[in-house]
Amino acid sequence: MADKKAQLVIEGAAPVELPILTGTVGPDVIDVRGLGATGHFTFDPGFMATASCESKITYIDGDKGVLLHRGYPIEQLAEKSDYLETCYLLLNGELPNAEQKAQFVSTVKNHTMVHEQLKSFFNGFRRDAHPMAVMCGVVGALSAFYHDSLDINNPQHREISAVRLVAKMPTLAAMVYKYSMGQPMMYPRNDLSYAENFLHMMFNTPCEIKPISPVLAKAMDRIFILHADHEQNASTSTVRLAGSSGANPFACIAAGIAALWGPAHGGANEAVLTMLDEIGDVSNIDKYIAKAKDKNDPFKLMGFGHRVYKNRDPRATVMKQTCDEVLSELGIKNDPQLELAMRLEEIALTDPYFIERSLYPNVDFYSGIILKAIGIPTSMFTVIFALARTVGWISHWKEMLSSPYKIGRPRQLYTGCEQRDIVDLKDRK
Numbered sequence: 001m002a003d004k005k006a007q008l009v010i011e012g013a014a015p016v017e018l019p020i021l022t023g024t025v026g027p028d029v030i031d032v033r034g035l036g037a038t039g040h041f042t043f044d045p046g047f048m049a050t051a052s053c054e055s056k057i058t059y060i061d062g063d064k065g066v067l068l069h070r071g072y073p074i075e076q077l078a079e080k081s082d083y084l085e086t087c088y089l090l091l092n093g094e095l096p097n098a099e100q101k102a103q104f105v106s107t108v109k110n111h112t113m114v115h116e117q118l119k120s121f122f123n124g125f126r127r128d129a130h131p132m133a134v135m136c137g138v139v140g141a142l143s144a145f146y147h148d149s150l151d152i153n154n155p156q157h158r159e160i161s162a163v164r165l166v167a168k169m170p171t172l173a174a175m176v177y178k179y180s181m182g183q184p185m186m187y188p189r190n191d192l193s194y195a196e197n198f199l200h201m202m203f204n205t206p207c208e209i210k211p212i213s214p215v216l217a218k219a220m221d222r223i224f225i226l227h228a229d230h231e232q233n234a235s236t237s238t239v240r241l242a243g244s245s246g247a248n249p250f251a252c253i254a255a256g257i258a259a260l261w262g263p264a265h266g267g268a269n270e271a272v273l274t275m276l277d278e279i280g281d282v283s284n285i286d287k288y289i290a291k292a293k294d295k296n297d298p299f300k301l302m303g304f305g306h307r308v309y310k311n312r313d314p315r316a317t318v319m320k321q322t323c324d325e326v327l328s329e330l331g332i333k334n335d336p337q338l339e340l341a342m343r344l345e346e347i348a349l350t351d352p353y354f355i356e357r358s359l360y361p362n363v364d365f366y367s368g369i370i371l372k373a374i375g376i377p378t379s380m381f382t383v384i385f386a387l388a389r390t391v392g393w394i395s396h397w398k399e400m401l402s403s404p405y406k407i408g409r410p411r412q413l414y415t416g417c418e419q420r421d422i423v424d425l426k427d428r429k
Contacts, residue, residue, distance in 0.1 A: 111167035140254035174201030229392025303365030
């Protein structure tokens, strides 16, 4: 794996040889761990050129628009698989056979309920609290309800915790929504699929149980698949960092949810709807497109382009197809906000300014439109993202714990004061 070496020349010191590591695909990586022995460290704000770990789970090539889960292209998983099968793949490294899938699905369904006492925990939150604030609290509190499997050094405990998290997140997300609406919380139904069950708990009430549209359930399942994992992003890195301290899995996932809450990360699809509100009407599009093109104007079109993908976001192609299916199923024709979104999409796909800069509509743009069309409020968008991403977080957590690891401890470039002595208060100026 380390056939080549790099040589670092530091003025006044002997050259330092650093191994060059080669992965399955992707660029080679210079192993700088030995640099600390020389009294030097690398400086890389935002970790733009730093690999923090070795992983076999997800690979992204942003220049080519490639996203692979355990080697499988995301487009194939979205078309030929489903969310729970993708969960099995991320957690175990291989797609299940028919027997393995049936067993996994059954196990997940048997863990969808949450401890009844957890319902009273919600009463401590204000009804108008942001759903992500409540989600952080209730997921972190799971360790107080399921403390029978918190030994992170026990592989069986790790498996139990992983299944519990995947199974209970839709239930918790729906409970968060129902609590904000003042509606009764709905129990999960094990006769429904993962996505159907989530929509049932979100939109049905004890006095009226409506059938779940197969088109909407499929769209929800695809949203879950397309958000399941995305390599070493801010929230996944947060989960790994928290896990490196030996924290329990529920605390680690709560930390990931907190990181995901940031508008630069998981809040992007929520920001799309906020932007559409700001633009207001189709008649204002030309003005806002001009603002977006003006480098001196702070306005940005949210949901276009991607920090990682310099080509098209591979998830967006699948999501656009799903978006068209949902809007057709619901027969939505006169929603001003959706009309505005479709016009922006048309401009981004035809205007040379956007094409030359690869500012194509991304997965957040289409998922925001889909979720709004289904009837999910904007404040719940990031909660659904967290629900879907939980399996990715827990897969990375499990992978880290199954190999030798060290507690995360980044270094710093200190630019503060040198050592100085305290002056008595009466003598300070």
